Structures are given as C-alpha cells and as structure tokens.
Amino acid sequence: MTATVEDSVRPATGHAVRLAGVHKSFGQGRRTLAALAGVDLDVAPGEFVCLLGASGCGKTTLLNLIAGLDRPSAGTIELNSSRPAVMFQEAALMPWLTAAANVELPLRLAGVPRAARKSRTGELLELVRLDGAGRKRPHELSGGMRQRVALARALASALHTSDEAASRPSLLLMDEPFSALDAITRDVLQGELLRVWRTTGTAVVFVTHDVREAVRLGQRVVLLSSRPGRVVQQWPVGGLSAPEERALTETINQRLREVISSHAAA
Numbered sequence: 001m002t003a004t005v006e007d008s009v010r011p012a013t014g015h016a017v018r019l020a021g022v023h024k025s026f027g028q029g030r031r032t033l034a035a036l037a038g039v040d041l042d043v044a045p046g047e048f049v050c051l052l053g054a055s056g057c058g059k060t061t062l063l064n065l066i067a068g069l070d071r072p073s074a075g076t077i078e079l080n081s082s083r084p085a086v087m088f089q090e091a092a093l094m095p096w097l098t099a100a101a102n103v104e105l106p107l108r109l110a111g112v113p114r115a116a117r118k119s120r121t122g123e124l125l126e127l128v129r130l131d132g133a134g135r136k137r138p139h140e141l142s143g144g145m146r147q148r149v150a151l152a153r154a155l156a157s158a159l160h161t162s163d164e165a166a167s168r169p170s171l172l173l174m175d176e177p178f179s180a181l182d183a184i185t186r187d188v189l190q191g192e193l194l195r196v197w198r199t200t201g202t203a204v205v206f207v208t209h210d211v212r213e214a215v216r217l218g219q220r221v222v223l224l225s226s227r228p229g230r231v232v233q234q235w236p237v238g239g240l241s242a243p244e245e246r247a248l249t250e251t252i253n254q255r256l257r258e259v260i261s262s263h264a265a266a
C-alpha cells in the first residue's frame with residue numbers, strides 16, 4: 001500500500017506523535033532500498049524519547065518523515081503539532097544574520113507582528129543563556145553557542161504563538177545535535193537541553209548513537225534494529241540512581257552490539 005499525504009499524516013489526539021506500521025523505501029525495482037520496515041511508536045505530549053540504533057538503520061529517515069520533509073511509503077503518522085521543529089548536527093544558521101535575527105526568522109516567516117517577535121526572541125535567547133550575544137554573527141560564536149542559537153530557533157518555530165503552545169503541545173525533533181561538539185561543551189548543552197525541555201514542556205524525539213547520552217537525557221530509550229529499521233526494544237529511564245544508570249547503559253550497549261552483529265552476520 002502506498003500512503004498519500006492525506007492518509008499518512010493526520011492530527012493526533014492524546015499523543016505528540018503516533019507512528020503505526022511506518023515503512024519507507026527509496027528507489028524502485030531491483031534497486032529498492034528498504035530503510036524502515038513497520039515502525040510503531042507513540043510519543044506522549046511533553047515526553048522525551050531517545051532513538052538509538054546502528055549507523056544507517058533509518059533514524060534520520062524517521063525524523064524526516066515525522067517532520068513532514070518526506071512521506072512514508074506505507075503506514076500512518078499522526079501529529080499533535082502543526083509544525084514539529086527540527087534541529088540537526090550542524091547549526092545551519094544564516095551567516096549574514098545576527099544570532100537574534102536567526103532566532104527571529106521563523107517568527108518573521110510565520111507573520112508574527114514585530115513587537116511580539118522581538119519579545120519572543122529575547123525570551124528565547126535568555127532561555128538558552130545567550131541574552132548577551134544576540135547581536136553577534138554566527139562566525140563570532142563558538143560551536144556550542146551556535147547550537148544554542150539553533151535550539152532557540154527550533155523552539156521559535158515550534159512555539160510561535162502562545163495560543164498554539166497552549167492548545168497544541170509542540171514537538172522538537174533533534175538529529176544528533178551535539179555530536180560535533182567537544183565532550184565538555186556537549187555535557188553542558190545536555191544539561192541545558194534538559195532545563196529547556198522542563199521549562200517549555202515540549203515533547204522531544206532525540207536521535208543519537210551514544211547510549212550514555214540517551215540514558216542521561218531520555219525518559220524512554222527506543223532501540224531500532226539494523227536496516228530496515230523497526231523498534232526492537234524500549235526501556236523506561238529517568239529517576240535512576242547513578243549505579244542504576246550505569247547498569248542500564250551497559251545493558252543497552254550490549255543489546256545494541258547484538259543488533260549490530262546480528263545484521264553483520266545476516
């Protein structure tokens with residue numbers, strides 16, 4: 001069955017996003033490549049879910065489908081947010097715009113009036129602790145600061161009016177956003193992301209290769225199989241003591257290694 005835009009992406013009730021039997025193939029005939037094969041996944045409003053899986057198992061493909069950047073070959077995606085925001089590994093800021101203007105851009109494109117734009121941009125820069133750097137251009141910022149700008153911009157596009165934020169919980173899709181950063185900056189930004197998530201109440205789907213990162217950030221860790229990706233196991237996390245967190249990280253690492261080696265042996 002091939003899904004159309006109309007039947008594959010619908011508004012959801014009670015979930016930030018719900019995927020049912022999502023398949024995605026690229027190419028045609030003998031050159032068809034199955035990237036995803038029957039993904040079922042529910043994310044609750046405000047929930048933080050980390051998606052983990054081997055390289056090439058379809059994690060980015062899945063985020064692209066949820067973001068509406070591509071369409072599933074089959075299955076349905078129900079969204080409770082009109083515009084999921086996406087944040088990638090690279091900040092991809094407009095180099096000629098200041099940090100503040102980059103954050104303001106989605107608000108401008110959405111037609112938000114000037115005064116509301118300015119005040120929202122100020123709040124978001126403060127939220128990511130960049131209120132002193134709004135007039136700087138991307139080349140004047142460190143990699144970590146650029147990712148903070150990208151986070152503020154993603155939040156601007158996810159929560160561009162207070163009405164929408166109140167009535168339709170938003171969804172933030174993050175594709176390995178900290179993997180290009182050094183370990184210390186990454187650690188700081190993970191803490192900052194958790195603070196921002198608690199402040200905004202947005203649901204997050206966070207893709208990573210890094211089991212420790214997934215266990216630190218998520219309320220739930222979802223493991224995808226090797227390509228074609230589908231959900232093979234899930235673990236609730238959060239509220240764990242440090243030794244419990246270490247033990248769970250080891251368990252998930254072991255399972256990830258099994259998933260990768262079963263694919264290599266196939």
Ligand SMILES: Nc1ncnc2c1ncn2[C@@H]1O[C@H](COP(=O)(O)OP(=O)(O)OP(=O)(O)O)[C@@H](O)[C@H]1O
Binds near residue numbers: 053062
């Ligand atoms: N537009 C496309 N056309 C053809 N093949 C594609 C396309 N996009 C992705 N693929 C293929 O689909 C598979 C899944 O890719 P995807 O980027 O989703 O994996 P991933 O899990 O995000 O990988 P990584 O962890 O290495 O970033 C790969 O084999 C990739 O080559």
